[in-house]
Amino acid sequence: MIEKATSPANITAMLQTLRAHQAEASGLSGATEGLGQKPVGKTGFGELISNAIGNVNELQNADDKLQDAYDRGENVPLTDVVLSMQKSSLAFEATLQIRNKVLKAYEEILNMPV
Template identity: 35%
Template sequence: MSSVGGAGGPMTSISQIMALRQEVLARSEALQQVRAVNGPQPAQGTQPANSFASALNGALQDVSAVQAKSGAMQAAYERGEVTDIAKVMLARQEAGVAFEATLQVRNKLLSAYQDIMRMGS
């Protein structure tokens, strides 16, 4: 059975794209499940201020690591070392989501700080 357009025609490329899409969706779902299982662990034996500071610092380090991994994968793809574009795009998307979440936390903290400063007036 030959596809339209010969051996590597449009039907073959569409099926490859759909398979790639399914793989990306499966990996994304697996990543969400891992994150749900390995959610934030409360710090034990520390004072509340230290646990908040360490949690914030840990979250920032995680975001930095995700962005570094994404950059390394993109550079490896540009050098031809990585050929799976889906992995590269997934890493870029994960880095973008992590950065956006960090930005939202920063905005909420800044807003809370400003509210506290207004209370004294």
């Protein structure tokens, strides 16, 4: 049994699987080329920001829908409504904090002596 687990073919297959999972988790495109998968395209900063704001907007829209459904008396658990409100609030606050940090960094760069 141990001989099967430590065979070179099994070790190679295990390493390929681990690399595939690592590449998927980190979003790297170069690590998946040897595994027969399509490489992941690189995204720019603007696109990342746009996606993040879109996700926050989706959370807030879902929260509004749940609140409206609860207000209309539909069969929506109060815990789901409160959790949705907290998720959207937390996402919005995180977005504001990131915006503030980016603006502060931009102002510091502008005030740097040349």
